[in-house]
Amino acid sequence: MIRARVLSFLDWTNDADKALAKRRAFLVMAVGIAALLSFWQINVTGPCVDFPSCQKFLINHDNLCVSEAECNKWAVKQLMLDGCDLAGLCSLPQYLILAKILLVDILDAAQGKSSLKEILPVTISWWSRRALIANQSILAERSPSLCTSLMALKPEGFGLSWGTDLNAELVQIIEGALQLEYGFIEYAFGHVDQANFRFNAAREVCGLEISLTGMLGFRTAHQIDPKAQMVLIARTSSDANELLEKDIEKSSTVSMSKDGKLDADTEEDILMLPRLVSAEDRKPKMTGNQLNSFQQAVVLAQCLHVKKSNPDDEMRGWQMAPFIEAVDSQESSHFLIKRCSQLLRIRWECTRSRTKQRALLMLDKLVEDIRGTAVYGVQERMCFAFCLQFPPLSSLRKELAEMMVSCGLVGEALQTFEELELWNSLIDCYCLLGKKAVVLDLIKERLKEQPDDPRLWCAMGDVTFNEDCYEKAWEVSKHRFGRAQRSLGRSAYNKAEYSKSMQHWQAALTLNPLHSDGWFALGSAALKARDLDKAVDAFTRAVQLDPENGEAWNNIAAIHMTRKKSKEAFVAFKEALKFKRTSWQMWENYAQVSLDVHNIAQAIEAVNMVLDLSQGKRIMVDTLDKLMDEVEALNKANSNEQSINPSVRLENGSTDLEKGAMVNESSNQPSLPTTKDAATIVNQATENEWLLARVGKLLSRVVQISPTSAAWGLLARWHKVKGDSMMRGEALLKQVRSLQGSDWQHNKEHFKELSQVALQLSDVYMETSSKTGYKKDLYSVQMLLRNLIKQGEQFSDEEYHAAVVKCLSDVEQTIRYLK
Numbered sequence: 101m102i103r104a105r106v107l108s109f110l111d112w113t114n115d116a117d118k119a120l121a122k123r124r125a126f127l128v129m130a131v132g133i134a135a136l137l138s139f140w141q142i143n144v145t146g147p148c149v150d151f152p153s154c155q156k157f158l159i160n161h162d163n164l165c166v167s168e169a170e171c172n173k174w175a176v177k178q179l180m181l182d183g184c185d186l187a188g189l190c191s192l193p194q195y196l197i198l199a200k201i202l203l204v205d206i207l208d209a210a211q212g213k214s215s216l217k218e219i220l221p222v223t224i225s226w227w228s229r230r231a232l233i234a235n236q237s238i239l240a241e242r243s244p245s246l247c248t249s250l251m252a253l254k255p256e257g258f259g260l261s262w263g264t265d266l267n268a269e270l271v272q273i274i275e276g277a278l279q280l281e282y283g284f285i286e287y288a289f290g291h292v293d294q295a296n297f298r299f300n301a302a303r304e305v306c307g308l309e310i311s312l313t314g315m316l317g318f319r320t321a322h323q324i325d326p327k328a329q330m331v332l333i334a335r336t337s338s339d340a341n342e343l344l345e346k347d348i349e350k351s352s353t354v355s356m357s358k359d360g361k362l363d364a365d366t367e368e369d370i371l372m373l374p375r376l377v378s379a380e381d382r383k384p385k386m387t388g389n390q391l392n393s394f395q396q397a398v399v400l401a402q403c404l405h406v407k408k409s410n411p412d413d414e415m416r417g418w419q420m421a422p423f424i425e426a427v428d429s430q431e432s433s434h435f436l437i438k439r440c441s442q443l444l445r446i447r448w449e450c451t452r453s454r455t456k457q458r459a460l461l462m463l464d465k466l467v468e469d470i471r472g473t474a475v476y477g478v479q480e481r482m483c484f485a486f487c488l489q490f491p492p493l494s495s496l497r498k499e500l501a502e503m504m505v506s507c508g509l510v511g512e513a514l515q516t517f518e519e520l521e522l523w524n525s526l527i528d529c530y531c532l533l534g535k536k537a538v539v540l541d542l543i544k545e546r547l548k549e550q551p552d553d554p555r556l557w558c559a560m561g562d563v564t565f566n567e568d569c570y571e572k573a574w575e576v577s578k579h580r581f582g583r584a585q586r587s588l589g590r591s592a593y594n595k596a597e598y599s600k601s602m603q604h605w606q607a608a609l610t611l612n613p614l615h616s617d618g619w620f621a622l623g624s625a626a627l628k629a630r631d632l633d634k635a636v637d638a639f640t641r642a643v644q645l646d647p648e649n650g651e652a653w654n655n656i657a658a659i660h661m662t663r664k665k666s667k668e669a670f671v672a673f674k675e676a677l678k679f680k681r682t683s684w685q686m687w688e689n690y691a692q693v694s695l696d697v698h699n700i701a702q703a704i705e706a707v708n709m710v711l712d713l714s715q716g717k718r719i720m721v722d723t724l725d726k727l728m729d730e731v732e733a734l735n736k737a738n739s740n741e742q743s744i745n746p747s748v749r750l751e752n753g754s755t756d757l758e759k760g761a762m763v764n765e766s767s768n769q770p771s772l773p774t775t776k777d778a779a780t781i782v783n784q785a786t787e788n789e790w791l792l793a794r795v796g797k798l799l800s801r802v803v804q805i806s807p808t809s810a811a812w813g814l815l816a817r818w819h820k821v822k823g824d825s826m827m828r829g830e831a832l833l834k835q836v837r838s839l840q841g842s843d844w845q846h847n848k849e850h851f852k853e854l855s856q857v858a859l860q861l862s863d864v865y866m867e868t869s870s871k872t873g874y875k876k877d878l879y880s881v882q883m884l885l886r887n888l889i890k891q892g893e894q895f896s897d898e899e900y901h902a903a904v905v906k907c908l909s910d911v912e913q914t915i916r917y918l919k
């Protein structure tokens with residue numbers, strides 16, 4: 101094996117010439133770097149040219165004849181770590197195997213051999229990380245073994261002295277590139293906060309300050325009036341500006357013109373870049389400074405963080421747009437930086453119906469640019485190759501084919517899926533065309549050539565719905581292909597065999613515990629099997645790996661809600677709603693747990709969202725009733741505090757209840773309250789007033805949407821808390837009229853409800869009449885009570901009937917008194 105030969109080549113224990121050993125170690129690293137860059141060129145940066153095979157370095161025996169196809173097949177199996185499938189068929193995988201042997205394996209061997217560690221270049225750990233992340237980039241799933249290896253390789257170079265041969269500008273770029281690369285490693289495994297820390301460190305190194313602001317501008321060619329546009333403002337240091345001039349000379353990629361048009365003509369009237377205007381004179385306006393190439397890479401990294409830290413909705417694309425447009429507006433950009441910015445734009449525009457066709461054309465041109473051999477050389481393409489989150493060519497072609505399918509070009513996508521050996525996508529396309537038998541024949545032909553390929557056996561199972569095919573895939577992979585167990589788990593779940601499904605998912609997750617969808621599926625099976633502890637653990641692992649999984653957060657919250665753990669449910673629902681804001685069911689549950697933890701503000705927001713999303717069809721009467729209970733309790737507690745501290749007075753004139761403004765000052769003269777600080781009491785009381793105003797708006801909205809008796813009763817309670825007897829009386833009167841439409845004469849519960857409201861209305865009218873002397877309302881409630889007594893004679897034995905009789909006597913006495 102080449103690994104043993106290289107270690108023998110580097111063994112200098114019997115040789116006193118350490119300098120020669122160091123030169124040998126540098127030579128080994130250089131060959132490893134060459135192999136890695138060759139693989140990266142043919143699969144990521146382009147141009148795609150013919151490379152000689154390196155199978156002679158990898159075969160076990162010198163006299164063994166192995167074809168290049170067999171060598172590639174062997175190399176692919178070596179790269180499919182932890183049962184992970186490939187994202188698409190890659191080219192020359194043997195080069196990556198050679199790079200990993202010469203870089204990663206040699207570095208691992210040096211950990212237990214001090215003599216070897218002494219002669220290895222310091223930067224071999226940097227190139228080893230690049231080789232490992234290259235391996236991860238071609239996999240469809242996160243590999244736990246690669247994650248462990250990458251996290252074990254601490255970032256070298258943050259505190260190193262780079263000598264005198266490198267100038268300060270180049271050292272700055274190297275240190276910033278190191279931060280970016282390590283940030284993308286964290287990003288690849290879902291460590292969003294750690295990645296953002298590295299991205300910010302890179303931004304500080306290059307002297308870049310960025311901020312978002314709003315400016316007037318035009319988005320379409322035929323737009324008449326300018327609208328507010330979100331724009332990124334970038335400010336750079338003087339040193340960075342000096343580096344920019346040199347960078348422009350080296351870069352040969354020209355950006356879009358400043359009027360926002362593409363290099364290639366398109367028919368869309370939507371501008372690529374917003375045409376900004378000055379707010380004063382409505383003239384074109386430039387934003388920010390020109391950036392050097394490394395600063396542009398930092399801006400794109402910040403754009404990815406915006407994508408990862410926001411929910412997947414329509415707004416996320418617009419939040420990313422200023423970063424993309426900031427790079428597109430540059431006078432010059434390196435090849436891969438420009439292509440990375442274009443890819444982010446394509447993924448954004450393909451979600452909008454008006455720009456979807458343009459996105460398809462741009463992606464097709466992008467793939468051709470990467471594969472093409474003209475215009476851009478290898479050296480320029482390789483600049484910043486590891487400082488950007490740019491996918492391999494196979495992933496780009498897969499994305500192009502999927503976009504073709506979404507545009508109805510299914511036939512065009514078939515050839516690409518077949519070339520990349522993406523059998524699942526190929527099956528879906530043939531099913532859309534109604535040609536399921538064609539893909540079945542194709543898979544059978546491939547199985548004759550490759551009978552030990554587990555991916556083909558799983559594809560056969562997907563077509564025939566035969567579990568034996570998945571078992572065969574598990575067998576030929578020697579129990580290393582996790583996708584086979586995942587397919588068995590899905591099949592068992594669909595048959596309602598939840599315990600069996602859990603077993604298959606656990607087997608798959610044993611191979612690859614970083615598969616977030618697998619943990620979610622395990623949690624779903626456990627939930628169906630009523631194993632709530634297992635379900636919570638599985639869903640928790642899912643959100644740890646993928647914090648954007650709103651469904652997993654929702655399931656965690658639902659389980660806690662079932663177990664009456666309101667605090668835990670509140671936190672989980674809050675996370676879930678960051679990513680699934682259009683589910684009224686989720687908002688409804690969130691309103692309930694918000695009240696359980698006495699968070700009135702969140703409950704109000706949740707109820708409003710339910711009304712919005714259900715278009716007023718979901719009126720949460722029970723939740724609103726509980727909300728009023730909380731408001732009444734708060735009001736009572738606030739009254740008690742003020743009675744205990746008579747020196748505290750609220751200045752309502754300085755409080756903006758409608759906008760929710762908070763008052764942070766107490767009265768002018770200091771006091772010595774017996775329980776709490778006066779300012780604290782004032783702030784609490786003001787917050788309660790603000791909440792009360794919001795509840796009033798909510799209840800007013802409810803009675804407009806659904807003027808039921810329950811809604812009017814809730815509004816009456818709110819007016820009672822506010823101390824507005826007149827408005828409370830109006831609400832109670834409308835509640836009475838609503839209840840009079842029911843069969844209260846024959847229904848005991850309805851008669852009781854109407855009687856209770858009538859009693860409240862009588863109390864309000866007697867109170868206001870005694871103050872104003874106005875008797876008309878008393879006459880109307882007198883007639884109401886008499887009618888209740890007369891038509892409710894069958895309920896004369898009930899306690900509330902007697903209460904109505906007594907109330908009528910009180911009303912009549914009040915009328916006589918006023919006369």
